Amino acid sequence: MKVIRSLSEILCQESAVKLLRLALEKGILSHSYIFCGPEGVGKETTARALIYHLFCHFSKDEPCGSCLACKKLDKAIHPDVKILEPEKRDIRIESVREIENFLRYRPLEAPYRVILILQAEKLNPQAGNALLKSLEEPPLYALFILITERIDQLLPTIVSRSQVVRFRPLRREIIKNYLVGIRQYDEGLAETLSSLSMGSLGKALAIAESxxxxxxxxxxxxxxxxxxxxxxxxxxxxxxxxxxxxxxxxxxxxxxxxxxxxxxxxxxxxxxxxxxxxxxxxxxxxxxxxxxxxxxxxxxxxxxxxxxxxxxxxxxxxxxxxxxxxxxx
Ligand SMILES: [Zn+2]
Structure with missing residues (x-):
């Protein structure tokens, strides 16, 4: 499976990509982003691409894919990235405590320490409150990216301290073209999958592959x-x-x-x-x-x-x- 490292490879999310590119260009990133929108439309892919843009040693515009930073990101072993996701049903306070530790130290190799929180709506109340503390006085090198389908389930105080980036459902033709062009599905099946997908590439692929x-x-x-x-x-x-x-x-x-x-x-x-x-x-x-x-x-x-x-x-x-x-x- 091809690794997506560049924001220019993100399908159909022009406004989100534009906003992030502008922040990169001007060097004025928010210390916390919430990427929200339906499942399978590129939120996590975009977050990961953003990290390549920030960390690549050679280019902030188009990550090179061959420097040490890019390679470590490829292998998910970069020491300045921490990923949080639900264990079983929720994200617990113990995991958020790990973030506090992680942020105690300056980045080792990159300009930022990035905390990527997947399914952020699954933060349980204690974990949410603990995260809020980290968001209140983050060190300058901290960058939070929260991914969620349900922004209404996040603590309003977390939302108000973050910049919200909205992702929208993908157009059917985009999904179909991807399935035919990149995944080489036959035209008819791609048509069916794209119409069943409700605008989610992730869903179309899940239906096909499962x-x-x-x-x-x-x-x-x-x-x-x-x-x-x-x-x-x-x-x-x-x-x-x-x-x-x-x-x-x-x-x-x-x-x-x-x-x-x-x-x-x-x-x-x-x-x-x-x-x-x-x-x-x-x-x-x-x-x-x-x-x-x-x-x-x-x-x-x-x-x-x-x-x-x-x-x-x-x-x-x-x-x-x-x-x-x-x-x-
Ligand atoms: Zn690179």
Missing amino acids: GLLEDLNSLIQASASKKRALKFKVAEKLARRPKEELELLLNLLGLWIWKSYVSKRVNLPHFFEGLTDCAFEGNPHQAVGFLGKARQALNYFVNPELLLYNIINYLETSSPNLPANSQIK
Whole structure:
């Protein structure tokens, strides 16, 4: 996988990149940034690129990729970068204490000591308060970059001490072109993935790489089948996926339902290439409402196998015309 080191390689986030380039050029970086926006649109990639720009020994405009600093960043062994991310459910105060230690010393090799906090909304209240202290009187060489999809879940006092940089969903063509041009996916599949991605390249890649499209196919196929054993088997297999992937699977199912509904009214080009030909015939509002409840249930530790089995049955009864022998591409 190609390493992205330069801000000029960031897709489709012109205003964020412009703002950062200007700060680099003028040498007036904020001591704390919050990069916020949907998942998979380049927030972390941009943060990492910014560090290359700051640390590269040869060029602040275009990181060279070959100096010692760039190489250490490539290998994630640069001593002046610290990355914090949730362990299991949250980021705890112990991790924030490590930042305090880290900031006690001047940078060893770079002009800054950078603290990159991933999923910053997962800072628990004690950790958030401790971080606030570090943000109140940071040493001049400290640079915080907080990455989050949910800025509303950060302490307002953290937000007010930081410069907020907003990232937006990517345009569909951008995602499609990337999938075709860089990842060499075939055109039809790239079209499907980009329309399922809701503007998130990360999501498009996750769907492609995790085999979720195949699983969505088998779920739809199972609901069209009269065989109970097949329904159980599919529910059991899919239930082994981690919760985040199951949520994504339910989202995809919801999109399939809406697209089934819309495609009856307008002619959608490349409608779900790589997906089953059959369409959902029932009431899409009710079905999507049902899926919303199913998603909530996942968070309450409902047995996922049972939940998937119920979904399969729901699809069968609410869309009785799903052809039993529907062709799975
Ligand atoms: Zn370099």
